[in-house]
Amino acid sequence: EAGVAQSPRYKIIEKRQSVAFWCNPISGHATLYWYQQILGQGPKLLIQFQNNGVVDDSQLPKDRFSAERLKGVDSTLKIQPAKLEDSAVYLCASSRTSGSSEQYFGPGTRLTVT
């Protein structure tokens, strides 16, 4: 089966600009996650969707970050405006069910904010 797809793979923007990331999960996976991974740290959950509903977004900086999964399949994560501290890898993952410990990760988008 095809894995989790993400684009773009790399993005460089200036602070205060906006950026969007796209994710297509594994077919049939109801749950989709967006993580932020800063260099040298573990992935930090930003938002978790079950189908097209939000399960957890407690760590999403809602003043600048937004995410949607309108049709319960692919998803976009947006940052507007970006700050220097947003430089990180943004990982999308999916799993068959909510809270599954076996998550499948995409290759990530490496964001550099200058």
Add this chain to the structure above:
Amino acid sequence: GQSLEQPSEVTAVEGAIVQINCTYQTSGFYGLSWYQQHDGGAPTFLSYNALDGLEETGRFSSFLSRSDSYGYLLLQELQMKDSASYFCAVREDDKIIFGKGTRLHILP
């Protein structure tokens, strides 16, 4: 709040055995999982323990003691390709919380 502790780095010799420990503090604990991440790559799932005891999958084994809030990942017959970061992660309710990771260096 939740916290996970694992060593930041571990070094071992090719062909040897290495153990990576993880202690956790969390409410609503369901289980402990382990992920491997190579430089520039995505995390990949290795194992999950919901109950006490040892789970073996090939060269890798994972152990959990719920009463001690402790687990470990055991890697046997180390190969150079095992050089990577290893993350323990706890399942708390419907979400997974990752530790900061252990960087495994393997010497020839």
